[in-house]
Amino acid sequence: MNTIAVDAMGGDSAPEEIVKGAIKAKNLGIDVILSGDKNLIEPFLNNTKIPIVHYPEVISMDENPARAIRSKKNSSIVGAMQLVKDKKASAVFSAGSTGASLVAAIAVLGKIKGVIRPAIASVLPSVNQDIVLLDSGASLDVKPKVLLQFAAMGSKFAEVIFDLPSPRIGLLNNGEEASKGRDLEKSTYKLLKSSKLNFIGNIEGKDFASDSADVFVTDGFTGNIVLKTMEGTAKLQQSMIKKSLKGNLFKPLLLPVNKALQPVRDRLDPDKTNGAYLLGVNGIVTIAHGASSSEAVMNSIIFSSKTVEKGFISKFAETISEI
C-alpha cells in the first residue's frame, strides 16, 4: 500500500489547485485520497475517480493552530492525518497552515518515541545538489539537546532521501570558530563534536553557495528567517537583473536571455519545489507553500510517494533511539 492522503482544503487556491495536482499525480499512477469538503471537491474532479473522505471544516492560515485543531475535529488536515493513523494512507500532503499541520500531526500521529520536539526539514537547492535546512519553523526556541536531535534527524533524512552514506552536518552560526554564537550554539557545538554524526563544524549563511555541508542545523526561528531571506534575496536579484538587462541589452536579446534564465527562477521558486518534511512524528508529512500551483502539488505528492518507498519512517525511528 502506497497511498498519499491529500489535504484538499489547505492552500491559497484550495481546493481547486490541490485537486488538480492530485489528479495529475493520479494520472502518473500514484494512489491518492482527498480529505475535505465533498461538495467543494467534487466539482473539480470531473471524471477522475479519487476517493474522498468528508471532513468539511477548514483551518485558515491566520487561526491559532492549537486552538483550531482542538475545536475543529472535522477539519481536512485532521482527516488526512487520521487516514495515515488508520493505515489507509502512507503519507500526508498539505499546503495549508504549517502550524495546523504540525499540531494535527502531533495530536493524531504522535511523536516518535524519544523525540523532544519535531522539526521542519526544508529541501533547498545548492550548487551541485540539494541540501536540507532544519528546523525551518516548527520549534522556535530550543535547547542544545533538541538541536542535537535535529542534527540526527537531518542526517538520517539526507542519508535516506539523497542516498548519501555520511551526510555532512553543519551548525548554522555567526562565524566558523567553535567559540562563536549564543550559549545555544556553543553548547550544541560540544554535543555535536562528541556525537557519532559527521559534524563538520560551524557554517555560515554564505555557505549556502559553497557546497560545504549537506545538512544545515538551526533553531526554528532562525531557520524560518533564513528560508524566507533566501526567497527574498533571490527575488530581489531577479528584479535587479530584469531592470539591468532592460537597460543594458539590445532589445531583441531580451526574450532568449529571459528564457535561458527561467530554469534558475524555477529552481529558486518555493512555489515550485518539493516542499518540506515534518520530522519526528509517526508518519510521513509533507508540507508545501500556500501558493503552490497544481504542478507543485503534483511534484510534492510524487516526492512523498518516493519517500514512502524508501521506508523512511522505519529507518528514522532507529536513529532517535541511538542518540
Next chain:
Amino acid sequence: MNTIAVDAMGGDSAPEEIVKGAIKAKNLGIDVILSGDKNLIEPFLNNTKIPIVHYPEVISMDENPARAIRSKKNSSIVGAMQLVKDKKASAVFSAGSTGASLVAAIAVLGKIKGVIRPAIASVLPSVNQDIVLLDSGASLDVKPKVLLQFAAMGSKFAEVIFDLPSPRIGLLNNGEEASKGRDLEKSTYKLLKSSKLNFIGNIEGKDFASDSADVFVTDGFTGNIVLKTMEGTAKLQQSMIKKSLKGNLFKPLLLPVNKALQPVRDRLDPDKTNGAYLLGVNGIVTIAHGASSSEAVMNSIIFSSKTVEKGFISKFAETISEI
C-alpha cells in the same frame, strides 16, 4: 575639520589594499590619517602625503576581541579610535575584526549616554532604494528594551543618512501577525507599537524584495545570519545563472549578457558596498568586509566623510534620550 582615521592594518589584504584605498580617497580631496605600523605602511604610500600614527600591533580575525583589546594597547584599531577621541579625526574606518572594532569603540570612545548595547547597522540594497538592517552582529542575545533602542537608532540613521522624514520600521519575524515569534519578538512588538516610531509591524525575510520597510530590526545573531544568507543566496543564484546561460544561450551572446549583469553582481557584492556602521558609540565608526578592495575602502571613506558632514552623531544623541 573632517578627517577620517583609517585602520591601515585591518583587512585580509592590509595594509596594501587599505593604504591604496586611502590614497584614492585623499586624491578626491578627503583628509585621512592612517593608524598602524609605519614601516609596513610607508612602502605603499609612494609620494602621497598622508599622516601616519604609529600603532605597531595588529589584532587578527581569530583573536578574542575583548582579550586582544585589553592586551594590545598599541593596536592599529585602538590608535584609530584614539584619533577620534582626541578630536584629531571625525570618524573611524576599519576592515578588520568586527569584534575588535566594537570592543575598541566602547573602550576608547564609550557608549552614548543611555544606550544599553551598541548595534551594527548594515546598509543593504533593495528594490528601489537602500535599506538598513540592524543589529547585524554586535549583540547576539538581547532583551526587548534593547531591540526598541535598535529600532530608534535605525530610524534616526535612516532619517539622517537616507534623508527620509519618517522611516518605516519593521520587526523581523517568522510571520506577519502580532502573535508570531519568540517571547523576544512578542514583547518587542508591544514596545514598538506604543512607541513614537513609524512601526509598520512584523516583516519577514521575503520582504527584502518587497520595498515594505526602510529599517529591519532584529537581534545580532539573526541579523548576522540574514546578512550572510543574502550573500550566499546571491552568489548561489549567480552561479546557477552562469551555468544556465552557458547551457541555453547562443555562445556569442554570453559576453554582452554577462556585461549587462555586472551592475547587479556589484550591487549585491558585500566587498564593494559602503560597509556597516557601529551605532550607539560616541563617534562615527564604519566597518567593512575583510575582503574589501581598495575601491571598496575608498567608497567607505567617502561615505564616512558624508556622514560626518550630515552631523550624524549630534542628531543621534538626542534620539536615545527621547526613548
